[in-house]
Amino acid sequence: MAAEYLPTVVTALLSGGGAVFIGSVAKSWSSLRGGARARERETITDLAHRADLADGRERRAARDRDYWRRISGNYGFQLRQAGIKPDPDDPVQPSDLPSQTPTGR
Amino acid sequence: MAYVPRRRYAYALAYLLMACAGVAAAYWPAPSVRTATGGGISPQLYVWDAFLLVGGLASGFGAVTDRWVGEYIGLPLLVAVFGVYGVSAFFTALASESPASIAGGMALSSIALLFIGRWRDLGMIRRTASVPLIRGRPHGG
Numbered sequence: 001m002a003a004e005y006l007p008t009v010v011t012a013l014l015s016g017g018g019a020v021f022i023g024s025v026a027k028s029w030s031s032l033r034g035g036a037r038a039r040e041r042e043t044i045t046d047l048a049h050r051a052d053l054a055d056g057r058e059r060r061a062a063r064d065r066d067y068w069r070r071i072s073g074n075y076g077f078q079l080r081q082a083g084i085k086p087d088p089d090d091p092v093q094p095s096d097l098p099s100q101t102p103t104g105r
Numbered sequence: 106m107a108y109v110p111r112r113r114y115a116y117a118l119a120y121l122l123m124a125c126a127g128v129a130a131a132y133w134p135a136p137s138v139r140t141a142t143g144g145g146i147s148p149q150l151y152v153w154d155a156f157l158l159v160g161g162l163a164s165g166f167g168a169v170t171d172r173w174v175g176e177y178i179g180l181p182l183l184v185a186v187f188g189v190y191g192v193s194a195f196f197t198a199l200a201s202e203s204p205a206s207i208a209g210g211m212a213l214s215s216i217a218l219l220f221i222g223r224w225r226d227l228g229m230i231r232r233t234a235s236v237p238l239i240r241g242r243p244h245g246g
Contacts, residue, residue, distance in 0.1 A: 006196050007149075010141050010189050014152055017185020024178045024224075027231065032174065036234040040173040040227075043234040 116168035116176075123183060124161030130154050137206070141193035153189055156182040173230045180224040187217035 037043050076086050130138070131154045134146075142149040160182030167175020191214030198206035 013188045020181035
């Protein structure tokens, strides 16, 4: 029973492997001609460096955000001390606005 | 920073052994594969041998020289080789009504699946390698 299908399965596997091989050669050729880096180590190291840079940007943005939050709090306090009511008095953050989707996007 | 080895000798040795296996199988074909490819000396058997040899050499070249292209083009051939080997072992178990070859079929098929996973990882590396380098990187690369 299985013997009838075995040559077909073997041919399909070998043909599939050969087809993917040709496709891989074409993709590799295209990438390398397009200026892709050839070395795997250099690529992964660059990827890790990109992740480090992204972490740094995120930390810097969080630090700046906290700084301006503190400054604006101080300004609000100073206004109230001077007898001025801040406008808006009770601000709503963007993620709590009714137009926002539940996912916060 | 992530540590990435410059050369992967274990991979290189494994791929070199596969290339040698391709040469050896041309002289002494594996019985299960010979049965699966028709029973005698058939063109499919030599295609299988050639895939093992070329796939092993290309992947070994990539592992030694740290070039993703070697494994990326060699692994599809090795996936086909181990796929055929695994299917042949399963067929041997069925034909002989003996479960002794089932373990071999599972082991060989698992190698084919591992190679598929590695090939997909290399596809990600190929796409990443196409992104321009970051200027002023602190490392040499």
